[in-house]
Amino acid sequence: MTTCDVTIVGAGPYGLSAAAHLRTVKGLEVRVFGEPMSFWERHMPVGMLLRSNWTATHIADSNRSLTLEAYQAAGGNHLSAPVPLDRFIQYGLWYQRHAVPDLDQRKVARIASGPSGFLVILAGGEVISSRRVVVAAGIASFAWRPSEFEGLPHSLASHSSEHRDLSRFAGQRLAVVGAGQSALESAALLHEAGAEVEVIARSRRIHWLQGLASKMLHHRLGSVTSRLLYAPTDVGPAGISQIVARPDLLRRLPRRLQDRLRKRSVRPAGARWLVRRLQNVPINLGRSIVSVAPARGRARIRLDDGSERTVDHILLGTGYRVDVSRYDFLAPELMQSIRRFNGYPWLREGLETSVPGLHILGAPAGWSFGPLMQFVSGTHYASRSLMRCIAEKAAN
Ligand SMILES: Cc1cc2nc3c(=O)[nH]c(=O)nc-3n(C[C@H](O)[C@H](O)[C@H](O)COP(=O)(O)OP(=O)(O)OC[C@H]3O[C@@H](n4cnc5c(N)ncnc54)[C@H](O)[C@@H]3O)c2cc1C
Numbered sequence: 001m002t003t004c005d006v007t008i009v010g011a012g013p014y015g016l017s018a019a020a021h022l023r024t025v026k027g028l029e030v031r032v033f034g035e036p037m038s039f040w041e042r043h044m045p046v047g048m049l050l051r052s053n054w055t056a057t058h059i060a061d062s063n064r065s066l067t068l069e070a071y072q073a074a075g076g077n078h079l080s081a082p083v084p085l086d087r088f089i090q091y092g093l094w095y096q097r098h099a100v101p102d103l104d105q106r107k108v109a110r111i112a113s114g115p116s117g118f119l120v121i122l123a124g125g126e127v128i129s130s131r132r133v134v135v136a137a138g139i140a141s142f143a144w145r146p147s148e149f150e151g152l153p154h155s156l157a158s159h160s161s162e163h164r165d166l167s168r169f170a171g172q173r174l175a176v177v178g179a180g181q182s183a184l185e186s187a188a189l190l191h192e193a194g195a196e197v198e199v200i201a202r203s204r205r206i207h208w209l210q211g212l213a214s215k216m217l218h219h220r221l222g223s224v225t226s227r228l229l230y231a232p233t234d235v236g237p238a239g240i241s242q243i244v245a246r247p248d249l250l251r252r253l254p255r256r257l258q259d260r261l262r263k264r265s266v267r268p269a270g271a272r273w274l275v276r277r278l279q280n281v282p283i284n285l286g287r288s289i290v291s292v293a294p295a296r297g298r299a300r301i302r303l304d305d306g307s308e309r310t311v312d313h314i315l316l317g318t319g320y321r322v323d324v325s326r327y328d329f330l331a332p333e334l335m336q337s338i339r340r341f342n343g344y345p346w347l348r349e350g351l352e353t354s355v356p357g358l359h360i361l362g363a364p365a366g367w368s369f370g371p372l373m374q375f376v377s378g379t380h381y382a383s384r385s386l387m388r389c390i391a392e393k394a395a396n
Contacts, residue, residue, distance in 0.1 A: 001129050003130070004030065006132045006390065007031050007132070010033075011037070011103055012040070013376045015134070016036065016100055017379035018134050018379075021060075021383040022134075022390060032102075032104065033104050033122065034105065039140050043161040044164070048085040049271070050084075052375055055234065056376065056377035059091075060383050066094075071095070106122045109329060110329055113333065115129070117131040117132060118133045118358070131357060132358070132359065136362055137362075143162075144319050148291075149292060149316060152293075152299060155313075157313070160315055160316060163315075166195075172196070173196045173313075174195050174314070175198050175199075176199045177199075179206050180268035180270070180317060183199065187317075188278050197281050199283040199284065202286070207267060207270070229242065233378070235374075236371065241265075244370050244372050245372060265370075266371045268319075288303065289304075290302050298310050322364050324338065324344070338354055342367070344364055344365075344366060345367070345368070347365055350385055
């Protein structure tokens with residue numbers, strides 16, 4: 001059996017950034033597993049633009065040599081803003097080649113407690129004994145399919161994460177459920193691909209980001225004041241953005257206030273540049289779906305206003321709900337030992353769970369470290385905190 005100090009599960013922004021940081025700790029043997037940027041490559045739609053702004057789109061590395069600017073300079077890779085999905089994936093792969101050239105793309109099939117930490121079982125059967133494990137496995141396991149749609153086959157109702165190429169729906173009639181970025185951008189891409197789309201959402205209004213109020217604020221207050229109100233991490237509205245950018249501060253606030261700030265920072269919202277692209281797409285707000293049933297190979301939807309429509313497909317832009325028990329590679333006895341709240345693990349400094357030596361990064365860290373952890377810009381905090389914790393313990 002081979003051994004190592006740290007095993008990282010996942011090669012998205014969080015896993016790659018954690019690896020880049022831990023590789024700077026002298027004498028630490030780190031192994032990293034997973035297909036690089038695979039969530040972005042397989043579970044987001046072709047043509048998507050990143051919602052996060054430029055300063056919030058760098059994957060953190062310890063000496064800032066792998067920023068978007070460095071990527072541009074490296075090979076004449078011009079990037080526009082908002083950054084297109086395919087260019088961000090290319091950037092992530094470039095980052096991986098530089099920071100983690102020895103990435104092992106095998107899947108981790110099982111993590112269980114072991115005599116000196118953990119046993120990591122790879123697809124194919126190889127077993128590694130690892131003193132620590134860092135889980136950076138992302139949100140793919142948490143795609144949320146509301147119960148109303150459980151009876152429908154996937155051919156009639158699918159989650160937005162199940163599609164890479166929305167042009168396959170050209171010429172069809174679709175209902176897109178939801179009012180967040182994913183639902184709205186999918187509706188725009190479907191419309192542009194030649195589908196007949198209607199958006200249906202429970203919320204009474206769409207929250208557009210960078211609206212008039214925010215623009216006035218930026219304009220009136222000037223760049224210095226606006227920098228005081230908005231952190232470069234770009235998560236949360238004026239003022240709150242600065243608190244959210246400092247998870248160590250956020251963690252000290254009363255739980256109820258933390259929850260309120262979190263809710264306010266990541267409520268469903270659409271990027272302003274979608275407004276024009278959606279002007280010819282009907283958007284039905286303040287409506288719930290009361291029933292949905294198959295009807296001759298299509299889906300019949302009834303809304304709470306009594307109206308009915310029959311569509312070829314329902315696209316669920318219903319987001320993600322963190323529940324780490326859905327990480328099926330964590331052995332049940334290990335899972336049982338992880339202290340959790342509503343599916344989120346409780347984490348201490350270094351994003352370490354209640355199981356010593358087991359760390360969880362990314363969106364599941366949101367309950368303990370706030371909404372920043374749901375975004376690429378959270379890699380700066382998470383990787384530094386992890387590195388500090390592991391380096392200190394390795395030195396003792
Ligand atoms: C439609 C959409 C748009 C988004 N837009 C933005 C945006 O503009 N800006 C932003 O900051 N965030 C955005 N996000 C959020 C984004 O998903 C996260 O910021 C980012 O992916 C978090 O990185 P991660 O490393 O935690 O997860 P991921 O990028 O999902 O990476 C997880 C990795 O783990 C690997 N993995 C999982 N299980 C295993 C296993 N058992 N063995 C080995 N490897 C495994 C996967 O293959 C994958 O490579 C968006 C999300 C969605 C759904």
